[in-house]
Amino acid sequence: MTRLALTRRHFLTGATLASTASLAGCFDPLGDRDSSVRNVLETANSLTYRAQRLLLGSDDLAREYAESEIRQPQRPNGSTNPRDADYRDLASRNFADYRLKISGLVETPLELSLDELRAMPSRTQITRHDCVEGWSCIAKWTGVPLAALLRQARVGPTARFVLFECFDTMENGFTGPVKYYESIDLRDALHPQTILAYGLNGETLPVANGAPLRVRVERQLGYKMAKYIRSIVVIDDLSGHGGGNGGYWEDRGYEWFAGI
Amino acid sequence: MVTLTEAEESGENVPKGGGTLVYRQRLATRLTHWLWAISLFFMLLSGLQIFMARPDLYIGQQSGFGFDNTVLSIGARQVGGEMRGVTSLFGASFDTTGWLGLVPQGDGLARKAFPGWLTIPGYRDLATGRIVHFFFAWLLVATLFVWLLASAFNGHLRELWPSGRDLKRLPRDVADHLRLRFVHDGRYNVLQKLSYAGVLFVALPLMILTGLTMSPGVVAKFPILLDVFGGRQTARTIHFAVMLALLLFFVVHILMVVLAGPINELRSIVTGWYRTSAEKRP
Structure with missing residues (x-):
């Protein structure tokens, strides 16, 4: 449910096809990720980010719903069954050997098993998942507040972002498999509703929804909420990871800040 | 309103055809009109692109x-x-x-x-659609703000706001419009006032608020929006419905410009000068 179901990989091919006899086709160059006009338009995103950070404060909670609002299973989206060998191996033994690694700009790097995570104080929240595609789905999530883990690892003073590295391969690029990854700023990382969820609607988090761990970032859109989390890295700069834009979809033109 | 009486007396710029050229639209009105036209054009086509991801x-x-x-x-x-x-x-x-x-x-x-000519870009590209949509959303809101401030000070707001007397004239005005009898006295008739006020004070604010209700960040701060509009998905539905209403307004707007004399109407919204007809409003 975090990922986008639509294939946009062939947008350039599509552009050539669709722009013939198209009235609005003259705006198709905006789809070019390096177009200078597009870069100007993109400045509005940072305005949105700054405006939301300025206005919204850090403690506002996303709305939590009543049990009666859970009317359907959480809709899985994006990767729903990673084929990666290491993941399949862990899944085959019910993630008993899984260790969540937390490293980077922390004083105490951590390695935690699922049992250790489950033994920590948990948070359960019934929230609305908003996908960038436009749909919403309400579900109950249970997990460890990320803030608790970051406190335990003791985040260094230069830290700015939290990066989630995932198991699932999205596509095979020239330099090998491209795996899903995401990042959020510390403000969202320390937000009380930001949890590493291992439970969904009272059950163990299923593979389709991101087992063993997926992050909930309730004030942003679904693609920020990485599934199949392998490790967490605390960083001060997004440029050294993946395509340098802070996430798999961000490298493909989506906004890094998905609060709208 | 400035009339050209001095120019008329001196024999310059005397309009042919009996009417008087009046300075009808101030710079702020003309500028904001075209900024809205541009913003709404891009917001419509990029909005349909966004909608296409989940139609x-x-x-x-x-x-x-x-x-x-x-x-x-x-x-x-x-x-x-x-x-x-x-x-x-x-x-x-x-x-x-x-x-x-x-x-x-x-x-x-x-x-x-949607077919390619209805979306920006013409092919499926949600990421670009969102970038275009949010850029022009900021421009639209900024323009609305400038317009509101300028119009409050320069009197435009007063001439746009329908008065009680205007409303009493409504049936007659509707009849005039149906018979395509337009009075060009340089003032807004009541149907104009109602539709412009409807767009500026109802449709556009609704668009902005329902748009913000779809933002998970904004509704964390203002959860009341979710209650006012009956949920995020209802807000999305209202956003779409108001888009259709704005589209209807646009069609009628263009139709009225054509029927009322496109050259005169266009001149007034580009240069500000408008030729009034000799007949007076009864």
Whole structure:
């Protein structure tokens, strides 16, 4: 449910096809990720980010719903069954050997098993998942507040972002498999509703929804909420990871800040 | 309103055809008009691009996958062994092949809610659609703010606001419009006032608020928006419905410009100068 179901990989091919006899086709160059006009338009995103950070404060909670609002299973989206060998191996033994690694700009790097995570104080929240595609789905999530883990690892003073590295391969690029990854700023990382969820609607988090761990970032859109989390890295700069834009979809033109 | 009496006396710029040239539209009005025109054009086509990622509308907080709260759905499906574009509205289905759901692309048909000429970009690209939409959203809101401030000070707001006397004239004004009898005295008639005020004080604020209600960040701060509009998905549905209302306004607006004299109307919204007709409003 975090990922986008639509294939946009062939947008350039599509552009050539669709722009013939198209009235609005003259705006198709905006789809070019390096177009200078597009870069100007993109400045509005940072305005949105700054405006939301300025206005919204850090403690506002996303709305939590009543049990009666859970009317359907959480809709899985994006990767729903990673084929990666290491993941399949862990899944085959019910993630008993899984260790969540937390490293980077922390004083105490951590390695935690699922049992250790489950033994920590948990948070359960019934929230609305908003996908960038436009749909919403309400579900109950249970997990460890990320803030608790970051406190335990003791985040260094230069830290700015939290990066989630995932198991699932999205596509095979020239330099090998491209795996899903995401990042959020510390403000969202320390937000009380930001949890590493291992439970969904009272059950163990299923593979389709991101087992063993997926992050909930309730004030942003679904693609920020990485599934199949392998490790967490605390960083001060997004440029050294993946395509340098802070996430798999961000490298493909989506906004890094998905609060709208 | 400035009239050209001095110019008339001196024999310059005397309009032919009996009317008087008046300075009808101030710079702020003209500038904001065109900024809106540009913003709304881009917001419409990029908004349809965004909608195309999930061409369904629902009522409530969430989208019904395990239950049915869909009010509009645009898609394609097999009908009698053949792929057809099907649009469903409140349970009634319509074959919209070639227009919605299954649309021309290249030499064939593609499973896409809208044809390429209705979206920016013309092909499926949600990321770009969102960038374009949010850029012009900021521009639209900024323009609205400038317009409101300028109009409050320069009196434009007063001449736009329908008065009680205006409303009493409403039936007669409707009859005049139906007979295509337009009075060009350089003032807004009541139907104009109502439609402009409707767009500026109802439709655009509704658009902005329902748009913000779809933002998970904004509703964390202002959860009341979710209650006012009856949920995120209802807000999305209202956003779409008001878009259709704005589209209707645009069509009627252009039609009235054409009927009322396109050269004169265009001149007034470009240069500010408007030729009034000799006849007076009864």
